[in-house]
Amino acid sequence: MPNRKSSHDWAAELNELLMQADDATLGNDANGRTKAIKDLRRFCKLVPVQLMPLYNIASKAIIDLGIADMESALNGIHARTKELEELTALMQTIGKTKN
Amino acid sequence: MTRRTHHIVSHRVALCIAVFVTHTMLGCTGTLPDLRPFADSTVALQKATRSSFAAAAQTARDLSAEVSDEDSIKRLDAVADGFEKEASVRSKAFAALTAYSERLASIVSSAQNEQQKVRGVRENVSTLIGVASDMAGDLPGARIAGEGSKLLVDLIAQIQTEFIQARAAKDLNEAIRQADEYVGRIASVLASDLDNLRTALANAPDVVAEAIEKRDGHKALSSLRDQLLATRSLLASAAIGLPQKVDEHDQVDAFDRNDQAAYVQALMKALEQTRPDSQHLAAFLENEKPLKSVSDAVSAIDARRAAAVSRSAAGQTLVAGAARGLEAWRSAHADLADAIKQSRTVSLASLTAAIETLKKDYDRIDAFLSKVRQ
Numbered sequence: 001m002p003n004r005k006s007s008h009d010w011a012a013e014l015n016e017l018l019m020q021a022d023d024a025t026l027g028n029d030a031n032g033r034t035k036a037i038k039d040l041r042r043f044c045k046l047v048p049v050q051l052m053p054l055y056n057i058a059s060k061a062i063i064d065l066g067i068a069d070m071e072s073a074l075n076g077i078h079a080r081t082k083e084l085e086e087l088t089a090l091m092q093t094i095g096k097t098k099n
Numbered sequence: 100m101t102r103r104t105h106h107i108v109s110h111r112v113a114l115c116i117a118v119f120v121t122h123t124m125l126g127c128t129g130t131l132p133d134l135r136p137f138a139d140s141t142v143a144l145q146k147a148t149r150s151s152f153a154a155a156a157q158t159a160r161d162l163s164a165e166v167s168d169e170d171s172i173k174r175l176d177a178v179a180d181g182f183e184k185e186a187s188v189r190s191k192a193f194a195a196l197t198a199y200s201e202r203l204a205s206i207v208s209s210a211q212n213e214q215q216k217v218r219g220v221r222e223n224v225s226t227l228i229g230v231a232s233d234m235a236g237d238l239p240g241a242r243i244a245g246e247g248s249k250l251l252v253d254l255i256a257q258i259q260t261e262f263i264q265a266r267a268a269k270d271l272n273e274a275i276r277q278a279d280e281y282v283g284r285i286a287s288v289l290a291s292d293l294d295n296l297r298t299a300l301a302n303a304p305d306v307v308a309e310a311i312e313k314r315d316g317h318k319a320l321s322s323l324r325d326q327l328l329a330t331r332s333l334l335a336s337a338a339i340g341l342p343q344k345v346d347e348h349d350q351v352d353a354f355d356r357n358d359q360a361a362y363v364q365a366l367m368k369a370l371e372q373t374r375p376d377s378q379h380l381a382a383f384l385e386n387e388k389p390l391k392s393v394s395d396a397v398s399a400i401d402a403r404r405a406a407a408v409s410r411s412a413a414g415q416t417l418v419a420g421a422a423r424g425l426e427a428w429r430s431a432h433a434d435l436a437d438a439i440k441q442s443r444t445v446s447l448a449s450l451t452a453a454i455e456t457l458k459k460d461y462d463r464i465d466a467f468l469s470k471v472r473q
Binding site for chain 1: 159288302
């Protein structure tokens with residue numbers, strides 16, 4: 001079907017999606033990020049090529065969400081590193097005592 | 100009953116009591132579990148976890164190579180470095196777990212070796228007694244004395260075997276008791292790590308695909324290809340009366356799916372036959388040149404994107420497999436600790452099965468990634 005949305009409609013839709021993406025990023029909501037990425041990908045596929053600036057903004061938002069996924073995961077991993085180091089040292093102590 | 104046979108029977112009763120007492124004092128041990136699969140699975144799990152971290156770091160680097168703004172590149176490189184740094188801490192934890200699981204396996208294998216030696220000595224002594232008994236021939240009481248001695252050797256061997264087994268069970272119990280809490284907590288941290296890696300890679304295929312499409316101008320090229328296809332369709336319909344549905348995506352998609360070379364050949368033939376002297380053929384050919392190069396460019400982007408998406412998806416599979424393997428490992432250790440405490444046998448079949456699947460996944464993905472990187 002030919003696209004009958006105006007450029008204003010497209011811009012309004014993008015605005016909505018960007019707010020959704022911001023909420024997911026600020027709230028560190030992994031499921032929210034996944035939904036925002038899917039919705040923005042769909043937007044990127046459908047937005048007419050004449051509205052390239054809108055496409056570029058949506059595309060950048062997808063990349064940012066992907067980076068947020070990775071940064072959030074790394075923070076979660078790092079948060080338990082000290083605990084792991086202590087447990088590893090204790091396990092090593094047991095091994096040395098026994099040997 | 101002669102005095103000699105009575106003496107032998109008394110010996111037999113005394114030894115049976117000794118076996119019973121030893122058995123009771125040391126605790127009934129059941130059969131010692133073969134812990135080699137447990138030690139091997141720890142090593143397999145270490146590899147899978149290391150590869151999971153590497154997959155996350157590689158995905159961040161792949162993405163960094165596709166984006167153009169400095170801030171994103173900086174953040175992605177920092178993330179990749181971070182995953183690599185955290186992986187080295189996990190390697191140390193796994194080295195401690197591997198040393199521990201090797202120690203458990205070696206307690207059992209040492210006991211098995213000692214038991215094997217006891218069996219060897221028993222067989223040798225029994226053979227010697229048999230030879231001595233045969234040499235004594237018909238001397239009164241020689242055969243009974245020989246049988247009595249064999250019985251004595253068997254009972255001593257049995258006590259030794261029981262003792263070795265009980266000592267190994269005690270050592271296992273001690274080692275597991277000391278480490279149980281730490282092993283559980285380390286496994287919990289590692290499970291949380293893998294859950295985080297799953298989050299890191301959850302949307303990676305979509306994000307990497309988007310980065311590649313943006314960088315290579317997929318949208319603009321696809322749009323241009325669609326326009327050229329529409330022009331081809333217009334020319335064809337004008338020339339040979341094909342239905343003119345160029346504004347409908349279905350029609351364009353149908354052209355895409357068809358054998359392009361055969362389709363173009365058929366169109367050109369039709370144009371030559373129906374409009375040999377018209378400008379249609381020239382216009383058609385004029386349209387075909389850019390169409391081919393644009394279509395090739397779009398196909399190249401599609402192929403590059405498909406390879407990158409497969410790499411990200413392989414990382415996801417690896418993380419999911421490592422998480423399943425870790426869960427099986429953790430529950431096998433808990434079961435083992437329980438079994439040793441309760442002096443019951445333990446089965447590592449489900450752990451072995453989970454680790455076999457993990458190894459297969461790992462080998463398959465490793466082969467795939469090596470192929471893709473070439």
